[in-house]
Structures are given as C-alpha cells and as structure tokens.
Amino acid sequence: MKNPVLIFQEEPEEVEGSDLSICLKEFEDGVEVRKMHCDHQFHSSCVDQWVASGRGHQSCPICRHPIV
Numbered sequence: 001m002k003n004p005v006l007i008f009q010e011e012p013e014e015v016e017g018s019d020l021s022i023c024l025k026e027f028e029d030g031v032e033v034r035k036m037h038c039d040h041q042f043h044s045s046c047v048d049q050w051v052a053s054g055r056g057h058q059s060c061p062i063c064r065h066p067i068v
Helices: 012-017 044-052
Strands: 005-007 032-035 041-043
Touching: 032 044, 041 044
Parallel strands: none
Antiparallel strands: 005 032, 032 041
C-alpha cells in the first residue's frame, strides 16, 4: 500500500511531530504531505523525488523504516 498524501493544517501536535529532514523547509497550511507507515511526515513532492532519485533511498530518513 502506498503511503497516503494528506493536506497539512497547522495544529500543535502535528507541527511538533513533523519531520522536514529532506528539504528543511517548514510545512505551510494547505501543502500536501506524505505520511509514512512509521508516522513521519514529509512534503509529498520532496519525499517522492528523494525515493525516485535512484540513490537507494528506500527507507525513512528519520528512523530507516522501509517506505516502499
């Protein structure tokens, strides 16, 4: 099953648990984020490009849980 895409809406618990280790940019209201099976969240366009880059990125950059 593919990791779901969500629309980010700023709420204290979501902001605190958000992980931006790929692009280092903050989430903004209304942006699409992809929630991994491990519950880490990334901008969907950033994590999709990161996985597709062909550099062996097949796990979460935070916890190394498989993402595909």
